[in-house]
Structure formats: structure tokens, C-alpha cells
Amino acid sequence: MSYCKQEGKDRIIFVTKEDHEAPSNAELIEDDPNDPYEDHGLILPNGDINWNCPCLGGMASGPCGQQFKDAFSCFHYSKEEVKGSDCVENFRSMQECMQKYPELYPQEDDNDSAPSGGADNAPTASTSTDSLPTSSPDSTPAATENPAAS
Amino acid sequence: MFKCKAVWNKLAPLVRASSTLCLQNARKSVLRHGRRLEMVQKAQMSSGPAGGGGENTLYYVLVGATCLGTGVYAYRTVSGDKERYNERMIDLVNRPKQGPRAAEAVTEVVAGSKEEPVEEPTLTEAPVEEPLVTEAVVEFTESKPVTEPLVEASIPEPIVETLVTESVVEASVPESIIEVSVTEPVAEAPAVTQSEEPLASVVESETKPTPVIIAAHVPEASPVSESAAVSEPAPAAEPVESTAAHSDVPEHAPYLLIGGGTASFAAARSIRARDPGARVLIVTEESELPYMRPPLSKELWFSDDPKATETLRFKQWNGKERSIYFQPPSFYISPTDLAKVENGGVAVLTGRKVVHMDVRENKVKLSDGAEISYEKCLIATGGVPRNLQVIDRAGEEVMKRTTLFRKIEDFRSLEKISREVKSITIIGGGFLGSELACALGRRSTDLGLEVIQMFPEKGNMGKVLPEYLSNWTTEKVRKEGVNIIMDAVVKNVSYKNDKLEIKLKDGRLIETDHVVAAVGLEPSVELAKSAGLEVDSDFGGYRVNAELQARSNIWVAGDAACFYDIKLGRRRVEHHDHAVVSGRLAGENMTGASKPYWHQSMFWSDLGPDVGYEAIGIVDSSLPTVGVFAKATAKDTPKAATEQSGTGIRSESETEAVAVTLKAETTAPPPPVQQKEDYGKGVVFYLRDNVVVGIVLWNVFNRMPIARKIIKDGEQHADLNEVAKLFNIHED
Numbered sequence: 024m025s026y027c028k029q030e031g032k033d034r035i036i037f038v039t040k041e042d043h044e045a046p047s048n049a050e051l052i053e054d055d056p057n058d059p060y061e062d063h064g065l066i067l068p069n070g071d072i073n074w075n076c077p078c079l080g081g082m083a084s085g086p087c088g089q090q091f092k093d094a095f096s097c098f099h100y101s102k103e104e105v106k107g108s109d110c111v112e113n114f115r116s117m118q119e120c121m122q123k124y125p126e127l128y129p130q131e132d133d134n135d136s137a138p139s140g141g142a143d144n145a146p147t148a149s150t151s152t153d154s155l156p157t158s159s160p161d162s163t164p165a166a167t168e169n170p171a172a173s
Numbered sequence: 174m175f176k177c178k179a180v181w182n183k184l185a186p187l188v189r190a191s192s193t194l195c196l197q198n199a200r201k202s203v204l205r206h207g208r209r210l211e212m213v214q215k216a217q218m219s220s221g222p223a224g225g226g227g228e229n230t231l232y233y234v235l236v237g238a239t240c241l242g243t244g245v246y247a248y249r250t251v252s253g254d255k256e257r258y259n260e261r262m263i264d265l266v267n268r269p270k271q272g273p274r275a276a277e278a279v280t281e282v283v284a285g286s287k288e289e290p291v292e293e294p295t296l297t298e299a300p301v302e303e304p305l306v307t308e309a310v311v312e313f314t315e316s317k318p319v320t321e322p323l324v325e326a327s328i329p330e331p332i333v334e335t336l337v338t339e340s341v342v343e344a345s346v347p348e349s350i351i352e353v354s355v356t357e358p359v360a361e362a363p364a365v366t367q368s369e370e371p372l373a374s375v376v377e378s379e380t381k382p383t384p385v386i387i388a389a390h391v392p393e394a395s396p397v398s399e400s401a402a403v404s405e406p407a408p409a410a411e412p413v414e415s416t417a418a419h420s421d422v423p424e425h426a427p428y429l430l431i432g433g434g435t436a437s438f439a440a441a442r443s444i445r446a447r448d449p450g451a452r453v454l455i456v457t458e459e460s461e462l463p464y465m466r467p468p469l470s471k472e473l474w475f476s477d478d479p480k481a482t483e484t485l486r487f488k489q490w491n492g493k494e495r496s497i498y499f500q501p502p503s504f505y506i507s508p509t510d511l512a513k514v515e516n517g518g519v520a521v522l523t524g525r526k527v528v529h530m531d532v533r534e535n536k537v538k539l540s541d542g543a544e545i546s547y548e549k550c551l552i553a554t555g556g557v558p559r560n561l562q563v564i565d566r567a568g569e570e571v572m573k574r575t576t577l578f579r580k581i582e583d584f585r586s587l588e589k590i591s592r593e594v595k596s597i598t599i600i601g602g603g604f605l606g607s608e609l610a611c612a613l614g615r616r617s618t619d620l621g622l623e624v625i626q627m628f629p630e631k632g633n634m635g636k637v638l639p640e641y642l643s644n645w646t647t648e649k650v651r652k653e654g655v656n657i658i659m660d661a662v663v664k665n666v667s668y669k670n671d672k673l674e675i676k677l678k679d680g681r682l683i684e685t686d687h688v689v690a691a692v693g694l695e696p697s698v699e700l701a702k703s704a705g706l707e708v709d710s711d712f713g714g715y716r717v718n719a720e721l722q723a724r725s726n727i728w729v730a731g732d733a734a735c736f737y738d739i740k741l742g743r744r745r746v747e748h749h750d751h752a753v754v755s756g757r758l759a760g761e762n763m764t765g766a767s768k769p770y771w772h773q774s775m776f777w778s779d780l781g782p783d784v785g786y787e788a789i790g791i792v793d794s795s796l797p798t799v800g801v802f803a804k805a806t807a808k809d810t811p812k813a814a815t816e817q818s819g820t821g822i823r824s825e826s827e828t829e830a831v832a833v834t835l836k837a838e839t840t841a842p843p844p845p846v847q848q849k850e851d852y853g854k855g856v857v858f859y860l861r862d863n864v865v866v867g868i869v870l871w872n873v874f875n876r877m878p879i880a881r882k883i884i885k886d887g888e889q890h891a892d893l894n895e896v897a898k899l900f901n902i903h904e905d
Contacts (some may be wrong), residue, residue, distance in 0.1 A: 025804065029859075030640065030641055031640070032797040033639040033640065033641065033797065033798045033799075033800065034797075034798070034799045034800065035641060035799075035802065036799070036800065036801045036802070036894055037801045037802050037803075037804045037850075038801060038802070038803065038804060038894065038897070038902075039803075039804050040803070040903040043897075043898050043901070043903060045898075046898070047895045047898035047899050048895050049890055049892075049895040049896040049898070050888065050890075050897075051882060051883070051886060051888075052310070052886045054882075059771075060768055060769060060771040061756075061771065062772050069723070073444075074447060075443050075446040075447055075697040075757065075760075075761065079446070081442060081500060081504065083446045084441070084442045084445035084446050084519070085445075085500075085504055086503075086504065086516075086518060087593075088445055088446075089449060089450065089516040090450075091438070092449065102185070113833075120330070124503050124504075126501045126503045127500070127501060127503055127504055138429065141178070142267075150827075153277065171492060
């Protein structure tokens with residue numbers, strides 16, 4: 024049985040699992056998807072790419088930021104049948120740039136405990152959406168896959 | 174008042190009487206003299222005016238001597254006063270934090286005084302740390318190592334003006350004094366050995382033609398340094414050095430970020446993401462590239478890697494290893510390349526402090542005299558750890574054995590000390606104090622180290638958690654091997670027999686080898702004066718609006734920003750995530766966004782294997798709270814928790830004992846009320862006028878978005894148990 028006690032101004036409630044099984048009747052306000060103040064994900068409401076998304080990590084802000092933005096924008100707006108097939112040049116120049124900074128853009132797999140370059144993780148996993156992001160070293164293919172998935 | 178009046182009434186007639194008497198006497202004596210003169214003259218017409226003349230001469234001699242004596246006395250008193258005044262000014266300057274004001278007073282006084290020989294000895298006695306005044310200093314400071322940036326002339330222009338007016342008004346001698354005074358402080362800057370030479374040069378400059386100096390003084394600040402350099406043979410080598418040192422500082426930075434911490438880096442990233450090709454310059458006092466602070470009091474202490482202290486790498490929650498530096502050095506470009514690089518970038522200027530901000534001209538001045546103009550500026554200067562007054566006043570031996578923990582060097586130094594001493598005392602029961610106590614407590618058995626933590630509250634996190642949770646936390650910290658002393662107000666700290674002795678207000682005496690003071694942060698608002706920025710009197714820090722803007726082109730983020738939170742009111746937050754969120758927001762607004770602070774930042778803390786919580790909003794223990802906890806079952810024993818998380822090897826033996834007793838209790842038919850409350854998992858709501866303004870997620874993770882939503886709504890919920898259901902606290 025759940026019970027409750029009061030210690031001065033503080034109230035303490037102990038609840039069993041059964042008591043919390045019934046769905047909550049607490050009312051939450053519905054979110055406005057067009058709220059200008061809200062942080063947005065990777066894609067903004069108007070369809071543009073949110074370069075400031077924590078999910079991109081340092082990709083858009085690093086030394087190869089411009090090349091990354093060109094390549095990714097090209098892919099995003101590509102209307103070809105094979106999406107991004109007209110963007111090969113952009114991706115190539117991005118790859119070239121990234122090869123100049125192996126510390127920042129490691130070419131190895133995820134499994135290696137690579138230096139932090141490009142990957143900024145907040146120490147707690149649950150804060151990943153809030154603080155600096157989790158981006159894997161080979162975020163290039165991941166990034167291109169995300170829009171396809173969404 | 175009445176007394177005065179009564180006294181005055183009594184004295185007045187006396188005074189009047191005496192004054193009239195005086196006058197009468199005077200008149201009489203004058204008349205007498207006059208008559209005597211006449212009489213004498215009449216009488217001695219035959220013998221000549223010798224006698225009367227004699228009397229007259231005596232009179233004149235007496236009066237003359239009196240006048241002369243008075244004059245000499247007055248002169249002596251005035252000059253003596255001036256001397257005493259100068260000494261007092263030197264004293265003021267010697268006191269820390271008197272800074273530019275005192276320095277200005279010193280120069281004015283020195284410039285104005287005629288007691289030149291007296292000045293030299295008093296000034297040479299001044300310690301090296303004295304905030305120095307003119308740009309002539311610049312040349313000498315260049316050669317000094319980065320770790321001692323001297324406070325540069327935050328008021329070079331007014332002083333030059335003072336000097337100019339002085340030199341114009343006074344005679345040529347004071348002008349050379351000005352030159353002398355300029356070079357005098359310069360002598361202090363380098364090591365003592367050099368002081369001989371500048372003094373010699375000082376003597377020489379005196380004899381140099383003063384018109385050169387006057388002409389040079391009239392134009393503004395920078396030429397002064399040149400003229401000073403020109404007139405001094407000894408520092409001839411220095412000007413060359415100074416220009417060389419200045420050359421790595423860009424003259425202009427479209428985006429200037431003052432401070433090189435978390436908020437600054439987040440802003441840099443945000444600016445670069447939104448403004449293609451942006452050129453961002455970060456100026457930091459530290460010698461390190463931007464890094465994150467939380468691991469310095471948590472993960473780095475628990476690392477298995479013995480080289481962790483050097484490499485500053487740690488393992489995250491998800492097992493992935495990373496460095497505390499946000500980005501490796503290859504991410505940044507060099508400050509000299511900032512203007513040239515095609516696509517822009519982020520440059521970091523380390524070891525330089527911004528000491529003056531000219532908002533009208535949109536430029537700042539660094540500690541080495543270099544000037545940087547900007548278009549948009551962010552102030553993210555953070556703060557410095559507060560110290561206890563009793564330690565500040567306790568003397569050098571105590572200060573040497575005290576750590577104020579904030580930077581990488583503090584971590585490295587404390588880590589080394591923890592391996593060398595036998596006893597460490599942490600003063601402060603908040604986040605930093607408790608985390609450090611746990612970290613050191615964990616090492617205590619291996620190192621044979623006694624760890625003591627003392628604070629004025631009744632329990633750890635006493636100002637954050639409600640009393641029952643605070644007590645529970647204190648027990649956990651004790652289990653980590655920390656000797657906790659509550660209700661402890663430090664009255665006095667002294668150094669005796671190679672140990673530190675801490676005396677508490679209630680008389681208790683604690684002996685220890687080293688002290689860590691974790692008693693809060695003082696926000697750095699030194700630029701407020703020169704920039705004309707408002708400082709908040711309630712929370713400290715620069716006062717900014719909801720968009721983090723202080724003035725037209727100036728934003729403030731991080732620990733130093735006292736901002737308006739639309740939902741929760743004006744506040745100042747000293748947490749890591751807030752630095753990231755506010756830095757990012759400031760960067761957005763610097764690139765034209767105009768968004769207010771809306772995404773609520775969170776914070777977290779881990780104290781040992783049993784206590785880990787995340788929190789959001791205003792979490793102040795003085796607010797009424799409602800806590801909803803999962804009722805303890807056999808599954809939620811501390812042992813089960815440690816087994817699940819796979820941590821806490823050290824404290825396992827103790828937790829096993831506790832778990833056994835609990836298990837025995839629950840196998841019997843469950844009593845209606847449990848004997849011992851175990852606040853294993855739950856959620857605590859902090860209320861203000863019945864609205865939830867803060868939430869603590871106690872040992873439940875990955876639920877922050879729900880908590881954020883509840884605070885954003887700002888609704889008055891009738892039954893908070895229903896709200897708690899949204900968190901599913903019984904599940905992992």
C-alpha cells in the first residue's frame with residue numbers, strides 16, 4: 024500500500040508499482056510545432072537544415088565545415104532518383120578536407136575508442152539531447168542516412 | 174545640539190569680551206606706539222630719531238621673524254602631509270583588488286608631488302603584484318611568463334590626460350618626475366635584479382630635455398609608450414620584444430569571445446554553424462584550450478588509467494573514452510591566420526586577459542596592451558572560486574596548503590597532494606565539495622588518507638535537497654569513507670607544528686594537512702566598469718535580458734550571466750549544461766536569431782554508487798517539496814543497485830551488511846509501515862505558488878524531457894502523484 028507523510032514543508036509519498044500502473048490523468052499542454060522559441064531537430068519547420076543541431080556535432084563548425092555544409096545541402100535538396108548522385112564532387116572535396124585532419128575526423132570505425140574529434144558527448148547519456156551531442160566518428164554516412172530515414 | 178547651543182551661549186559673551194579686549198589692547202598698543210613715536214620724535218628732535226627707530230626695528234624684526242617662522246612651519250606641515258598621503262596611497266595600492274583606482278591615485282599623487290627623492294624608495298618597496306599603470310610597463314611585462322599577467326592600464330587615457338595637464342601646468346621639474354614615476358613602476362615588473370638598471374636610466378631621463386616628453390605626452394595612450402621607450406636607454410631592447418609579442422594578436426575579430434570555457438566554446442560552435450565563414454576569436458586567461466569541468470571532480474578521479482591525470486581522458490557513461498578538451502588542437506586555427514583563412518574558423522588566444530572594454534569604439538584592450546576591435550562580443554568570463562575570509566587572512570603558510578578548486582591545474586595539484594599527505598579537509602557541502610569528498614573518500618583506504626568534510630548545513634547538499642534526502646545523502650557520503658562534520662562554521666585556521674589547525678565556532682578543533690575550499694563561485698565582472706555594464710546585486714554577474722544581451726553588441730553567457738528566464742524569473746545558473754545552452758543561445762543571437770532563453774538547462778551529480786540524480790529548474794531546499802518514491806522492495810536494496818550498475822566495488826562489504834538486514838525484514842509479512850526508509854528511486858517536485866519550478870530525478874534516468882515539459886507548462890497540478898506517474902519510476 025502506498026502511503027504518505029509530511030516532514031515540515033516537505034511531503035513524501037511512497038508508491039507501489041501497482042498504484043502507478045493506472046495511466047496518469049495529469050494534463051500536459053500540447054506543444055506548438057511552429058513555436059519560434061523551441062529548439063528544433065535536424066530539419067527546421069521550413070525544410071531547411073538546422074546546422075546548429077547538436078546532433079551534427081562539430082561537423083558544420085570545424086575546419087571542413089564549409090565543405091560539409093555544401094555536400095550535405097546538396098544531398099538534402101537533391102531531386103535525383105538516386106538521392107545525392109549529383110553531389111559526388113561535393114562529397115569528394117569534403118572527404119579530401121577531412122583527410123587533412125585525421126585527429127578530428129577519424130577514418131576508423133565506431134568501435135575504436137578514437138580521440139574526441141568531432142564527437143562531443145556529455146558525460147551522461149540522458150543528457151545527449153540537451154548538451155553537446157553524440158556524434159560518431161563516421162558521421163558522414165550516418166548524416167546522409169538520417170534524412171533518408173526521416 | 175542643545176548642548177552646543179548652551180555652550181556657545183556661555184562662551185559667546187566671553188569670546189566677544191575677549192575679542193573686544195584684544196582689539197582694545199591692539200588699538201591701545203598701536204596708539205601707544207604711535208604716540209610714542211610722536212613723543213619720541215618730539216623729544217629727541219635734538220638727538221635724532223635713533224631710539225624711536227630702534228624700537229620700530231625691533232617691532233619689525235619680531236613680526237618678520239614670526240611670519241617667517243609661520244611660513245616655514247606651514248611648509249613643513251604641508252610637505253609632511255603630502256609624504257604621509259603618498260605612503261597611504263602606496264598602502265592602498267598594495268592591498269589586493271584595489272586595482273586601477275589606487276594605481277591612478279598613486280600616479281596622480283606622484284605626478285603632482287615635488288618630493289621626488291622620497292618617492293623612489295617608497296615605490297621600490299612596493300611588491301611586484303602592484304597593478305601597474307602606464308604603457309611603459311608593457312615593454313617589461315612582455316618578457317615575463319604568461320602566468321603572471323599584470324593588470325594593465327584599465328585607465329591609460331585618463332592618466333595620460335592627468336599627466337598632460339600636470340605637465341602643462343607645472344614647471345619643468347615635475348615633468349621629469351612624471352617620467353621618473355612612469356619608469357619607477359616599470360622597475361617593479363621584472364625580477365628584482367633588473368631594478369638597478371631602470372633606476373640608473375631614471376636618473377638619466379631626468380636630465381634629458383623635457384620638451385621631448387611634453388610633446389610626446391600630449392597625444393593619446395599608445396604614443397606614450399613610445400616616448401617612454403625612446404627616453405630610456407635601459408629598456409631599449411624591450412620595445413622590440415613588445416612589438417613581436419603583439420604581432421600574434423589580430424587587430425580585428427568579427428566575433429570576439431572573452432573567456433575560453435564551456436559557454437564560449439558552445440557559442441563559437443553555434444556562430445560557425447550559422448554564419449558561414451565566420452571568424453571567431455576566443456581570448457582566454459588560461460593557458461589551456463576550452464575544456465569541460467565536470468570530469469575534474471568526478472570521472473577523472475575514478476579512472477583506472479594511471480595516466481589519466483596527464484592525458485585528461487576519461488570513460489563516459491556509454492563506455493566511450495574521450496578527452497575533457499572539447500576539441501583537439503587541430504580544430505582551431507592560429508590567431509594570426511584568422512583574418513586570412515578562406516572559410517574562417519575559431520582561433521584561441523591563450524594566456525591573455527581582457528582588462529578594458531571600450532563599448533563606444535567597439536574594442537577591447539588586453540593585459541599586454543594589445544587592442545582588438547570587434548563587431549559582436551560575448552563575455553563568458555565565468556568566475557573564480559570564493560575563499561573563506563578566515564583563510565584569506567590566515568597567512569602564507571595556510572594559503573600554501575589550501576586549494577581553490579576550479580581548473581585543470583587545481584585538479585592535477587590536488588591529485589598529487591592526495592598521494593602525499595595524510596589528511597585532507599574539504600570545507601563546503603555543496604556540489605563540488607561533496608563530489609570531491611566522495612572522490613577522495615574512495616581513494617582513502619588505498620592511500621591511507623583521512624578525508625574530512627565540514628559544512629554549516631545539517632547534511633550534504635543541504636541547500637539543494639529537502640532535509641530527508643540530504644540526510645540520506647550524508648549517510649551515503651559517509652559510507653564512501655568521508656568523516657563528515659555538520660553544523661561546522663570555521664572560525665579560524667592556523668598553521669602549527671607542520672599541520673593546519675581548524676577551529677570551529679563551537680570550539681571543536683580539527684587537525685589536517687591540506688584544505689580544499691569549495692564555498693562557491695564569485696562571478697568575474699571586472700569589465701563591467703570600463704564597459705559600462707550593469708551588475709546584478711541579488712545574484713551577481715552581468716545583468717542581461719532574456720536574449721542574453723547586455724548592450725547592443727554585447728552578450729553574456731555561462732556562470733557570469735544573470736539573465737531573465739521567461740518561465741522562472743531572473744536567475745544566474747552555475748552548471749555545465751547551462752553554460753552549453755546559454756553559450757549556444759548567445760551564439761545564435763549574435764548571428765541574428767533573437768531567441769530568448771527557453772530550453773531549460775539541467776544538471777546532475779553523482780555521489781558514490783548509490784546516489785546519482787539529475788535535476789532541472791529551480792532546485793532550492795527552502796521551497797516546499799513533494800517527493801514521490803518507489804516503495805522499497807527487495808529488488809531496490811543498495812546491493813542490488815550496485816550489482817546492477819557494476820560500480821562501487823569498494824563499498825560492497827558495507828552495503829552487503831545493510832542488504833542482509835533489509836531482506837530479513839521483507840520476508841516477514843509486510844508491515845504497514847517500513848522501519849527504515851530507503852529513498853532508492855523517485856522524483857521530487859519543488860513548488861513555488863503551487864507551480865512546479867524544479868524537479869529532481871532521484872536515481873531515475875532518461876526522463877529529463879518529461880521533466881522539462883512539466884516545467885515549461887508551468888501548470889498548477891492538483892495531484893502531483895499523477896504527475897509522478899508520467900515518470901515510470903518503478904522501471905529502469
